[in-house]
Every structure is written in structure tokens, then in C-alpha cells.
Amino acid sequence: MSVLLSVNVGKAAPIEHSDQPATGIDKRPVEGPVRLSAPEQGSGVAGDDVCDLRHHGGPDQAVYAFAWEDLTAWSERIERRVEPGIFGENLTTVGVDVTGAVIGERWRVGGALLEVSTPRIPCRTFADFLGERGWIRRFTQEARPGAYLRVIEPGEVRAGDTVEIVHRPGHGVDIGTVFRALTTEPELLPKLLDVEELGREAREKARKRTSGQGEPVSERLTDAD
Numbered sequence: 001m002s003v004l005l006s007v008n009v010g011k012a013a014p015i016e017h018s019d020q021p022a023t024g025i026d027k028r029p030v031e032g033p034v035r036l037s038a039p040e041q042g043s044g045v046a047g048d049d050v051c052d053l054r055h056h057g058g059p060d061q062a063v064y065a066f067a068w069e070d071l072t073a074w075s076e077r078i079e080r081r082v083e084p085g086i087f088g089e090n091l092t093t094v095g096v097d098v099t100g101a102v103i104g105e106r107w108r109v110g111g112a113l114l115e116v117s118t119p120r121i122p123c124r125t126f127a128d129f130l131g132e133r134g135w136i137r138r139f140t141q142e143a144r145p146g147a148y149l150r151v152i153e154p155g156e157v158r159a160g161d162t163v164e165i166v167h168r169p170g171h172g173v174d175i176g177t178v179f180r181a182l183t184t185e186p187e188l189l190p191k192l193l194d195v196e197e198l199g200r201e202a203r204e205k206a207r208k209r210t211s212g213q214g215e216p217v218s219e220r221l222t223d224a225d
Helices: 068-078 124-130 135-142 175-182 186-192 200-210
Strands: 003-010 027-029 034-036 063-067 091-094 106-109 112-119 147-153 155-157 163-167
Touching: 063 068, 068 091, 112 155, 112 175, 112 200, 124 135, 175 186, 175 200, 186 200
Parallel strands: 063 091
Antiparallel strands: 003 027, 003 091, 034 155, 063 147, 106 112, 106 163, 112 147
8 A cells, every 4th residue: 555654844044065055855744634735836735935036846746756665775775764745845755656657647645636747866965965965876877766745626635645656657757767867867858848737947957958959967966076
């Protein structure tokens, strides 16, 4: 059975040695129901702070989901204990193939209907928060980025709710494919151009890079990231 292990929210707080003055990436599990809604900006999760509105939040990034199975795999690699919310995810899932989720796939979770929109691309704030050397490169190479979700129907969710896939588009372009296309495998970019459900920013990046107007993230990664 696919379920929510936890629902996580974060309050704005500074990160030591970070250029970002405040961030809500440090998310913690909460008890009881949490309302999900479709925001014009900011988080779609009640009580969750989004500080960098330029790069995070909004309709295409209303809710962020990450698989507990992937978190525990990282625990072995980085040799530290992980808890739900440590990657800044709002929903920690169990039994959900988040990397294999097809763009436009819809999940019924509690009283909400969610739609898979785009993968998470790692940023400096994420690296600063975890304090792991070479984190952006390592996370990118692993290619299990978690999924951002739109809120199609607002509603309340809570730990223990089932995650039911109620619709899956036939184009087959999943979170893992989009992530690799935008980072390490630019030859996949043409696959993204006709995926109408893909987040606007990701589609625009794909369009620019296929026309030679941008560079893949992989070319900007260094060991210092």
C-alpha cells in the first residue's frame, strides 16, 4: 500500500554560512490534518514558509514529495540518520515510485487531488542546509530528485493517508527523465517539449536548451557545490 509517512512543514530560519537570509527548508513532521491549496505564490501547504519566491513555490511547486525509500538509501551513503522532512519535502511517502511518477500523473491523497508537475533541481541552499561536501553533484548524479506537485483539488491530508494514482498520462515522460534531461543527459530534452503538464519553468528551460540558448546544469557543477 502507498501511504504518507508524514506531512512536513518548515518555518523561516537562517542557515549558517548561507547567502540566503532565511529559508523554510528545515521541515518537521506535524500531527493532525494539514490543508493543501493551490497558491499563486509561496507554499501550497498550510503553515509552511517559502522564503525564496523566485525559485520556489507557486502553482507548479505547491507541494514537494520525496520517497522514504530514497531517504533511507541516502542515509547509508552519507552515514547519518535521516528523518522525514530532512530534504525539505512536504510529503514523505512510502510505497510510491516518486522518480517513476509520470508528469501529469494525479494522486488522490486524503481530501486533496495532486498532479505531478516537475522534479526538484538541487540548489545551494539545499547544500548549505545539509552541510555535505559536493552535495549538488552527488544529488544530481543519483537522479532521484523527488517530485513537485500541483494542487488540483484543495483538501486536508495527514500521516497515514493512502496515496492512490487515479490518472496516468500515456506519454511516459517521468520525473527521472525530466531531471536527467535538465541536468546530465541533454539529449533527452526534446522529449519534454510536448509534455503539456510539465511545469512552465522546466518547459521553458527545455525549449531554450534545445535551441542552444542555455547550458545544462551539469556543466556548472563543481566539487565545491
